[in-house]
Amino acid sequence: MDSVSIKVPVTVKAKLTEKLRAKMLKEMEEGLSRAELELQQLGIQEKRVMQEAEQGELTPQAIQHINTIRQERQRRVDYVEETRAHQEELQKFAEGAEIVQGTLERQVEAKVGDDMRELMNVEILVEDDKIVAIRS
Template identity: 40%
Template structure:
């Protein structure tokens, strides 16, 4: 029986909010919302064309209309979520720490008696893209 084992554990990536980071997040969200609006307009245009073509087929039109409404709702819900994220981004306090980036993993050796919860809470803190702290 082994006394230890190597395992992969998650590492959260956090960023300290700076003016540059806040502006980047806000700009990215504004661009995303603009793209969503353009996509929604294009979708509406194409949906009207499809509905006009299907107007003669009375059996297909209701089903098609329902599919269009479901897809439109998905898109408007996603846009509303992005708009809510934009509101939150505008309210970010400088110096606050936020989850930012893709979580990573690290390899750790665990031994009998180790506190597994303590190993699972690792974080990397960044500021303007540079690592400023490791928290274990």
């Protein structure tokens, strides 16, 4: 066997433009709005469960429910903090900066003697949803 077909990662980067920055900031704002709404709903749920628990016994199920609500609330708080930090970071990037958008896979035929690093280090550069470069 002289060759084998393998899947290798392809890094997708986007060149930062005002259009991309605005799109990313809008998506972040929408995510923050959803998280804030969910935080309010979780607060209401927690108050309701606490009131029910005060009126009767504090059952193990009620304790578990309260803990679950608190964990969910903490996840939303963490998301809000991380997203705000990403917003600040995005504002600092200069136009034209390359931002990693994700990773795809591609199928390649690897042969004896091929440079594995060269097969693995491929990236696609996108600007305003158009591929502008494929680099290795």
